[in-house]
Amino acid sequence: MPKMVKVRQKFQRPSIPLDDIPQTIDDILGLDDISDTIQPGKRIAITVGSRGIRNIAFITREIVRVLKEKGALPFIIPAMGSHGGGIAENQQKIIEDFGVTEAYCGCPIKSTMDTVEIGKTPEGHSVVIDRYAAEADGIVVVGRVKPHTAFRGEYESGIMKMMTIGLGKREGANACHAAGWKHMRRLIPLFGNTIIKHAKILFAVAIVENAFDETCILEAIPKDRIAEREPELLDQAKQLMARIWIEDTDVLVVDKIGKNISGDGMDPNITGTFATPYASGGLKWQKVAVLDVTDESHGVIIGAGMAHATTQRLFDKADLEASYINALTSTVFDVVRIPMILKSDRDAIAACIRASNEIDIRKPRVIRISDSLHMEYIYISEALMDEASKHANLEIVGDLQEMPFDANGNLW
Template sequence: MVKVKQKFPRPSIPPDNIPQKINDILGQDDISSIILPGMRIAITVGSRGIRNIALITREIVRVLKEKGALPFIIPAMGSHGGGIAENQQKIIEEFGVTEAYCGCPIKSTMDTVQIGTTPEGHSVVIDRYAAEADGIVVLGRVKPHTAFRGEYESGLMKMMAIGLGKREGANACHAAGWKHMRRLIPLFGNTILNHAKILFSVAIVENAFDETCLLEAIRKEHIAEREPELLVQAKQFMPRIWIEETDVLIVDKIGKNISGDGMDPNITGTFATPYASGGLKSQKVAVLDVTDESHGVIIGAGMAHATTRRLFDKADLEASYINALTSTVFDVVRIPMILNSDRAAIAACIRASNEIDVRKPKIIRIADSLHMEYIYISEALLDEAASHSNLEIVGELQDMPFDENGNLW
């Protein structure tokens, strides 16, 4: 295997510049004018591993307080954390979004309040604390979804429909299946815009290096129009594997803090529904471990062909199944072949790949689907990498570094 550097555009907002950026976007007349003294304002924070999320949240809180408002934070993540309020608060606290750091209360509940119905007659609910507030700031990242394609994918509309909707709202959106998600997300989201006390959103877009590259405040009445434009930008900035096809893909770690699907299929090609496609083409996938931040939720393991006993022993099946039941997609939590070591899992995938040169298999290894600047490729892919303008070979060919237990280090 050899280490390879992947090249991507890298526009970014350095963390030191984020406080001033928040000042600027919340200081715009159309935003500043609707923040009034004494307003109790809820700020949404989701379950994804968003770079600088604690800092961005803290700075929004600071500006709201400077204008005399009374902000508080609500976990907005559908059924994640096992659908338990305390767990949802713990998830955002692990991202650094704590009361002490952000300077305001966190209010976590699974209770919801119906605020309207969609034009098709669906009941639309949102978090009780958000419903009782004087205003809501929808904070969220805009990026391609892992299971469907549409004008609105993973972003502000989804944060309202499923995040603010808690488990009940998530169930309502998912009940019809992923085939209808591209229609239901804006249907529910627009109903919330029409009936809830949304003030504005703060949209985040990240570059291929998992860095903040865009922060934008959008008034309530412009969210529906602006989000699709931001999604186009997000797709342009998204990382990928520049090599299009391989025999075996090795993923060191999956996790809910990495992607809603554990590993982002927009990169790995491991889609769990037929309503989205793209990413790498591979015959077999080996997933070796799950992040500690996932607390045993092994969403994504089911899209692998082989895994390790290390991952299986960490699995919290009940929490994983709650998430799968809500999304109605079971494939992501199926248990793949379980091997006792990384070496055995990788070897199984090579052995079971068809019509390949088993002496020189094409293998790509990634740390996870968030960190894509450096990957490892096998010798059989060396010529392809050497001729690609967005790939730079930065190491020497070396045997995979297995320890005495057959695990990579």
């Protein structure tokens, strides 16, 4: 086992302080072309997805507050395709785990997997959305804009995808995924624009986060500007996102994966663990060890399949049925394959070092991250210290130390 040292990574850090979020929501929802769509007595659905978005409960609560102040009757709907095993109760539980509860937000949550056809794309695809959303007087689409983990396009993870796959529930997700990821860049705007045309979308609230998982952009987008504005926000998100400043290593160690961290368990835009050939980038490595899965994932081990070794601890937490439902919907099976299972963290890391080719086995290049959301501090092995010391965006902030394994061989 190599000795490791703590390193601080430097990124841009524009952000909206938590105390400023209520006023920001007041400001963006007070714009004439937004405010005019909020009518007294109208039942308005607000979407909440399955991603671990910082401040999502607070942002949702403030949107609810403004809608209620204007006399509307807001309610929240989980908008997450097939996540939660494609079960309505599970989808509600997912957003409640984020703090999005009826008590906190001050309005009902309505969760269903039932859908209603609201139109057809120009190519003849049936387009469906959540039944409660379809029956509402208006829909506010709330979502984070960021690079996708499986494809590249003008629209990736964001408002268009939230409408197409999130609001589309399992049927909408299946309709897009069935064609394969190769066509996702075309289908998402095709379906999304059909929803904008035929559904009662009022406006979107786009969230962009910085490299520290902090809210840095909150923007209300009128219905007729969503298609134009989202690609511009995506470009900003790409510039702000975290990364590993070292370009390649022998072994990457990821302490935890999780659906609340990334749709792929770990964001391949950072880790390089892409499950399709339609996106690329991130760290280059020979082997990846994944050690655990977050409690918030409820046993969904999406991402474990992109590792070469894992632990018995992770495997014991796995809910394979729920994991497979998600994989079946996305049509990507690699993410739920079971890698080599070792009894401890030490054994999983050692296996990856041992099986790496053409390396200095006495001084392996190893990078350890807690997860792909928290990237300010990482650990690197002694062999990478010289490279790190010369990089303008890296600062060595600790001393070389043995990896802190307990008596069972697990990191603490």
